[in-house]
Amino acid sequence: MPLPKHEYVSEVWKDSIFKGKVVYCTGGNGSICSAQVRALVHLGADACIVGRNVEKTERVAKDIATARPGSKVLGIGGIDVRDVEALRKSVDRTVKELGGIDFLIAGAAGNFLVPMSQLSENAFKTVIDIDIIGSYNITKLVLPHLVASAKKYNSTSTLPHTPTSGPGGRIIYVSATIHYTGLPLQTHVSVAKAGIDALSANVAIEYGPLGITSNIIAPGPIGNTEGMDRLAKKVAPGETPGRQIPVGRWGKVKEIADATVYLFSDAANYVSADNLVVDGGAWRIGAVS
Numbered sequence: 001m002p003l004p005k006h007e008y009v010s011e012v013w014k015d016s017i018f019k020g021k022v023v024y025c026t027g028g029n030g031s032i033c034s035a036q037v038r039a040l041v042h043l044g045a046d047a048c049i050v051g052r053n054v055e056k057t058e059r060v061a062k063d064i065a066t067a068r069p070g071s072k073v074l075g076i077g078g079i080d081v082r083d084v085e086a087l088r089k090s091v092d093r094t095v096k097e098l099g100g101i102d103f104l105i106a107g108a109a110g111n112f113l114v115p116m117s118q119l120s121e122n123a124f125k126t127v128i129d130i131d132i133i134g135s136y137n138i139t140k141l142v143l144p145h146l147v148a149s150a151k152k153y154n155s156t157s158t159l160p161h162t163p164t165s166g167p168g169g170r171i172i173y174v175s176a177t178i179h180y181t182g183l184p185l186q187t188h189v190s191v192a193k194a195g196i197d198a199l200s201a202n203v204a205i206e207y208g209p210l211g212i213t214s215n216i217i218a219p220g221p222i223g224n225t226e227g228m229d230r231l232a233k234k235v236a237p238g239e240t241p242g243r244q245i246p247v248g249r250w251g252k253v254k255e256i257a258d259a260t261v262y263l264f265s266d267a268a269n270y271v272s273a274d275n276l277v278v279d280g281g282a283w284r285i286g287a288v289s
């Protein structure tokens, strides 16, 4: 049974705004990225999600496809973002079967909780490899398709770009806020997310003249996600979720989906090299739960 729209994206968005667009997403079987893609599919897009776990990726893709009858959603499992050749095959298949790539969501991330004193060199490197190098790998592979999309949909003759048929050539990296302050047990993840923020800014600056926008979404504590459930239990055991946060609650995956729709929509044509923090004001006061 499909979820009602308001369960995963706000009613304020027009249903067809992403008609004819294709989104490619790494980490797409996870709680946050699958919600982002589901919203875009509901609003007209087709999609490819990739992930390491074959069964989970295929199952989540089927589930996302229920967001809009007639949608095409590829779920390609067995893809590790550290493996450039595997990624390349999934990008080629997406372009062949869906006709191109207009939007990239780079969301694949490694995460486990460990004090720095017990963080091995290889454990640190593993998260850097998944987060920073994995994001770099997929960016390099998808950029030519994004540039083609930007050329097709955006007028590049003048600045700022004037989209003629909805936007194309957009990137969102899913980062975090933990590296703004630092967080116990998360040195490796904090360093990795800082690198992703830098990657996004540089892509925005180098590829802006070709019509590409690149932005960060930095989720704060979001409920019903594997990462947050694990982290909060260790960092702040026994706390009522959201008690310390200015808005008084944890976020919902739907609220990350709404931010995604905004950044890929015409409403964000002049937003690039930016970090959109969606955290209920949490990081400003150092709240993690």
Ligand code: HXC
Binding pocket: 030, 109, 110, 111, 112, 113, 114, 118, 119, 120, 121, 122, 123, 124, 126, 127, 176, 177, 178, 189, 220, 221, 226, 227, 228, 231
């Ligand atoms: C300490 C650990 C560890 C743990 C792995 N390692 N898990 N060290 N504590 N819990 C170490 C291993 O011992 C090894 O180092 C090194 O990391 C590599 O381990 P592998 O198992 O070979 O790595 P690999 O299979 O490549 O990847 C494992 C993984 C990955 C990185 C743990 O499976 C993973 O991260 N899964 C969870 C994904 C996830 O939850 N993503 C959501 C992210 S949410 P040695 O020295 O022994 O060789 C998010 C939000 C952040 O990012 C913000 C939160 C607020």
